[in-house]
Amino acid sequence: MILKINNISHSYDVEVLHRLNFSLEKYKSLAIIGQSGSGKSTLIRLMSGLEVPTSGNILINNLSVSNEFHRKRVGFVFQNHNLFPHLTLKRNITLVLEKTRRKSKKEAEKIALKHLHLLHLDDQVNKLPKNVSGGQAQRASIARALSVEPEIIFLDEPTSSLDPILTHEVLTAIEELKDIGKEFVFVTHVLSFVRDFADYVVFMHEGKILEHGEPYILDNPKTDELKEFMRKVH
Amino acid sequence: MNSTLTSKLKDYFAYSLAILTVLFFILYIVQRQSSDFSFEVFADYQFLVVQGIRNTILVSVISLFGSMIIGFLFYLLQKSKVRYFNALIDVFTEIIYGTPLLVLIIVMAFLIGPAFNTYRRNLMGVLALIVYMSPYMKNVFKSAFSSISEEQYMAMDLFGFTSFQRYRYIIIPQVIRILMPPMMNNFSLIIKGSALLNVLSYNEIFFAIKIAQSRTFAFVEGYILMWILYLIITIPLSQLTKFVERKWSL
Numbered sequence: 001m002i003l004k005i006n007n008i009s010h011s012y013d014v015e016v017l018h019r020l021n022f023s024l025e026k027y028k029s030l031a032i033i034g035q036s037g038s039g040k041s042t043l044i045r046l047m048s049g050l051e052v053p054t055s056g057n058i059l060i061n062n063l064s065v066s067n068e069f070h071r072k073r074v075g076f077v078f079q080n081h082n083l084f085p086h087l088t089l090k091r092n093i094t095l096v097l098e099k100t101r102r103k104s105k106k107e108a109e110k111i112a113l114k115h116l117h118l119l120h121l122d123d124q125v126n127k128l129p130k131n132v133s134g135g136q137a138q139r140a141s142i143a144r145a146l147s148v149e150p151e152i153i154f155l156d157e158p159t160s161s162l163d164p165i166l167t168h169e170v171l172t173a174i175e176e177l178k179d180i181g182k183e184f185v186f187v188t189h190v191l192s193f194v195r196d197f198a199d200y201v202v203f204m205h206e207g208k209i210l211e212h213g214e215p216y217i218l219d220n221p222k223t224d225e226l227k228e229f230m231r232k233v234h
Numbered sequence: 235m236n237s238t239l240t241s242k243l244k245d246y247f248a249y250s251l252a253i254l255t256v257l258f259f260i261l262y263i264v265q266r267q268s269s270d271f272s273f274e275v276f277a278d279y280q281f282l283v284v285q286g287i288r289n290t291i292l293v294s295v296i297s298l299f300g301s302m303i304i305g306f307l308f309y310l311l312q313k314s315k316v317r318y319f320n321a322l323i324d325v326f327t328e329i330i331y332g333t334p335l336l337v338l339i340i341v342m343a344f345l346i347g348p349a350f351n352t353y354r355r356n357l358m359g360v361l362a363l364i365v366y367m368s369p370y371m372k373n374v375f376k377s378a379f380s381s382i383s384e385e386q387y388m389a390m391d392l393f394g395f396t397s398f399q400r401y402r403y404i405i406i407p408q409v410i411r412i413l414m415p416p417m418m419n420n421f422s423l424i425i426k427g428s429a430l431l432n433v434l435s436y437n438e439i440f441f442a443i444k445i446a447q448s449r450t451f452a453f454v455e456g457y458i459l460m461w462i463l464y465l466i467i468t469i470p471l472s473q474l475t476k477f478v479e480r481k482w483s484l
Contacts, residue, residue: 050388076392082385085484086408095403100394130484148393 001027001061001152001183008046008056016042017207019056024200029184031198031215033191035229039207040187041156047185048076048154060152075145075153075182080161081137083129089116089140090125093147101148115143119173135166139173146177155186171197191218191233203229271455279446286442287463293360293438294425300364301424302417305371309379312372327369336430338362343434355434363427370420378412379405411482418475422468429464439463 005022009015016039024030032040045051047058049065058065063073083092093112097103103111116125119139129137138158145153155174159167171193178197188194194201195215203211205225211217221227264271276283308326311319330338342362343355352358382405390400432441439460447456 048392050392071392071394074392076389078385078389080385082383082389084386084389084404084408086404086411096393099399099403128484 001025001030001185002059003030003047004059005047006057006059008043008053008058010039010042010046010051010053015207017046017053020207020209022202022209022212027200029178029197029199030186031194031201032185032187032204033189033194033201033229034204035232037206038204040204043204044154044156044185044187048074048152050076072148073151075148075150077138077142077145077153077155077158079157081129081134081141083137083141083144085129088126088128089121089132089137089143092129092140093144096144097147111147112143115147116140118146118177119143133166134162135169138162138166138170142170142174142177146180146182150182152183152185155184155188157187157189159188159190189233191230194218205229267454269454271458272452273455273459275450275452276443276446276455276459279442279449282437282442282445283439283459283463286437286439287467289436290425290428290438291467293363293428293431293436294421296360297363297367297424297428298417298421300360301367301371301420304364304368306375308368308372309375312376323372327372330366330369333366335362335366335427336433338366339430339433356431356436359431359434359436363424363431366427367420367424370423371417374413374416374420375409377416378409381412382408408484411484414482415475415479418471418478422471422475425467425471426464 001024003022003024005020008017008020010017020043032044034040042051046053047060047065049070052066060070063070083089084095087095090109090112093115094105094108097108097111098105101108113122113125116122119142121136121140121143124132124136124140129140132140142153142155142158158174159170162170167190171190175193175197184197186198195218198215201212201215201217202209203217203223203226205223210223211221211226217226218230221230308323312323314320339359339362342365343358347353347355347358386404390404395404428438429440431438432444435441443456443460443463447453450456
């Protein structure tokens with residue numbers, strides 16, 4: 001992934017990111033960590049194109065994220081599964097494929113089943129989101145994100161609404177995806193997952209990137225903020 | 235499995251007991267009356283009463299759909315960016331909330347109707363019912379639409395659904411499911427409210443029985459009959475609502 005963040009500022013009521021600059025090459029799996037309110041969710045939303053920055057721009061693999069083609073190449077997994085609640089797990093995927101990716105019914109079904117299988121949901125395909133566990137729903141939402149054949153998959157705290165057992169279940173499922181040839185950007189509080197899955201880590205604090213590097217930076221924090229963060233999360 | 239069976243049995247037992255309690259209470263009240271009840275006198279007015287039932291259902295259905303349409307319009311106006319529309323709906327809602335239905339029916343039929351050269355009182359009565367229910371319907375739409383989360387809209391955005399596709403496949407199917415139970419509750423309110431149309435001499439259940447009462451002098455019996463007739467309509471409706479609620483909840 002070639003990432004260039006140029007002078008990004010973003011505000012809701014208050015300014016969350018202020019003139020952020022950052023660039024990165026060659027890494028395939030990027031973790032963004034930091035305390036709540038550090039701006040990490042904002043950053044991942046801006047990178048995915050879900051939100052448009054107040055000023056500045058972001059390039060991923062030499063394409064601006066405001067370009068309409070960017071949307072076609074990303075998959076996004078939300079904090080809670082965010083499946084359409086009136087549709088079965090399978091229909092959640094086939095609807096997207098049929099209506100927005102112009103797949104035939106048959107093709108869509110094939111792709112949906114393939115991805116649900118990849119996430120170990122073969123027995124749940126015809127159930128509604130309310131009738132499966134939180135972990136299963138989150139895995140289905142990962143399957144949905146994968147089914148549109150994205151280049152980059154964004155995961156915004158995918159396990160924050162799950163208990164430890166379901167968290168483990170979902171993270172294991174994500175780890176199995178490491179070699180499917182996609183790039184990943186994710187926000188999480190689970191440091192063991194960062195160590196196992198990320199190639200590169202960015203630590204944010206109060207809207208700034210304070211430290212970044214390969215996951216070993218977690219073992220030798222330089223700034224007091226990361227030290228404190230590591231102490232709190234452990 | 236076993237525990238759900240026991241809990242179902244317990245439910246069954248509890249409800250049977252509750253119904254028996256009510257029946258016992260009614261029986262006691264009836265027994266305490268000094269005069270004998272006779273419902274036979276209403277046999278002669280069968281036609282009138284059946285017509286009343288038909289008319290009650292007819293005006294209720296018309297009012298239901300009418301107030302759904304106006305209520306939806308109100309919802310759109312309240313959501314509009316034009317402040318005047320928002321204010322108009324707020325003021326209107328306040329007034330309706332504070333107005334007894336009976337007063338609204340009279341005002342519609344005897345003041346507003348004539349002001350627009352309309353002397354068709356029954357029509358104005360039904361309109362009153364529609365207007366009265368509209369703010370409630372507006373709220374039903376409001377809560378149904380607001381139950382679709384911001385993040386669902388984000389997901390629709392991200393996948394690139396067109397506006398039509400969003401409504402057709404995602405928003406409306408959900409909204410209808412959420413809408414149905416409160417809509418049916420409102421229907422029940424309309425049915426009961428339609429009894430007040432008797433003041434305009436519209437031949438619905440209440441009026442039909444009132445006529446029969448005045449000719450047979452069987453006042454108490456008349457009210458009991460009326461009560462039973464309304465319950466026959468409203469209880470299955472509320473049971474159906476509960477069923478839909480269970481079946482369709484998201």
